[in-house]
Amino acid sequence: MASTASPPPSPGTARPLIEVDHAGMVYPAESGPVEALRDISLSIHEGEFVALVGPSGCGKSTLMRAMAGLRPVTSGQVRVQGVPVDKPIPQVGMVFQAALLLKWRSVLDNVLLPVELAGLDRARYRERAHELLRLVGLGDFAGKRPGELSGGMQQRAAMCRALILDPPILLMDEPFGALDAMTRDDMNLELLRIWGQDQPRAARKTIVFVTHSIPEAVFLADRVVVMSPRPGRVADIHDVPIARPRTARTRATPELGQLAFRIYTELSGSAGRGDEGRGGPHW
Numbered sequence: 001m002a003s004t005a006s007p008p009p010s011p012g013t014a015r016p017l018i019e020v021d022h023a024g025m026v027y028p029a030e031s032g033p034v035e036a037l038r039d040i041s042l043s044i045h046e047g048e049f050v051a052l053v054g055p056s057g058c059g060k061s062t063l064m065r066a067m068a069g070l071r072p073v074t075s076g077q078v079r080v081q082g083v084p085v086d087k088p089i090p091q092v093g094m095v096f097q098a099a100l101l102l103k104w105r106s107v108l109d110n111v112l113l114p115v116e117l118a119g120l121d122r123a124r125y126r127e128r129a130h131e132l133l134r135l136v137g138l139g140d141f142a143g144k145r146p147g148e149l150s151g152g153m154q155q156r157a158a159m160c161r162a163l164i165l166d167p168p169i170l171l172m173d174e175p176f177g178a179l180d181a182m183t184r185d186d187m188n189l190e191l192l193r194i195w196g197q198d199q200p201r202a203a204r205k206t207i208v209f210v211t212h213s214i215p216e217a218v219f220l221a222d223r224v225v226v227m228s229p230r231p232g233r234v235a236d237i238h239d240v241p242i243a244r245p246r247t248a249r250t251r252a253t254p255e256l257g258q259l260a261f262r263i264y265t266e267l268s269g270s271a272g273r274g275d276e277g278r279g280g281p282h283w
């Protein structure tokens with residue numbers, strides 16, 4: 001069933017970890033202001049996995065950047081742990097569609113980059129970096145250059161980089177969009193494993209995940225937030241009542257197919273009304 005903007009608070013969670021409160025974003029542009037987001041309200045609790053889907057240009061990346069404090073909203077507010085976000089915050093790790101690894105640095109040194117940028121002691125994080133690389137199956141690649149890795153391996157390294165400072169929130173903007181279908185399916189399973197889908201909620205990170213693939217959103221998330229064409233608003237929020245742990249088999253279940261189809265139908269009714277009208281959500 002589609003739910004209201006907030007899920008029932010999970011036991012022991014006093015307030016949502018991320019609160020988007022009547023947020024709007026207007027970009028100044030030479031051709032006139034661009035209203036990217038309008039009156040978005042959304043509460044995300046600790047340990048939740050939330051997917052954002054919507055037509056191309058509806059403001060998904062804008063919302064992610066606002067949550068990270070990279071580009072604060074122009075009206076309303078985004079709060080993390082109750083504190084308004086108006087500059088980049090350390091509680092967030094980000095993964096983008098391109099792995100954005102520095103090609104002249106080793107994989108290990110790429111993973112350690114946030115440590116250096118934060119002015120922290122590299123030596124203290126070395127073992128954690130190796131541990132993360134082992135966790136994603138890159139234990140033997142720490143000394144390689146990114147150019148020696150496949151696209152999926154580079155994206156795994158980018159995940160390690162996002163996790164090195166152990167942020168409670170992981171924001172992932174189409175992280176697997178550039179990968180082939182099979183690698184992408186593998187990465188989905190890998191992500192659920194790293195997230196700890198069989199762990200208690202309190203032990204998990206909070207993930208916000210942007211994707212154009214509706215089945216991917218349903219497969220991964222606890223809730224799927226559907227955004228309307230620009231200016232992006234929350235059109236609907238669907239709970240995903242599919243048990244965890246989810247496995248490769250889950251992809252073939254009727255529950256996943258039916259919910260994905262419902263969201264697809266909802267979105268194809270609204271698609272094309274945005275200014276981009278291409279590259280939108282797909283099956």
Ligand SMILES: Nc1ncnc2c1ncn2[C@@H]1O[C@H](COP(=O)(O)OP(=O)(O)OP(=O)(O)O)[C@@H](O)[C@H]1O
Nearest residue numbers: 027028029034036055056057058059060061062230
């Ligand atoms: N820096 C900017 N200056 C002006 N307009 C911008 C800027 N960034 C984004 N926009 C506009 O804001 C709207 C939302 O962009 P955004 O990238 O957030 O959408 P999106 O849903 O992530 O798109 P896609 O699915 O294609 O990646 C678009 O119309 C875009 O052109």
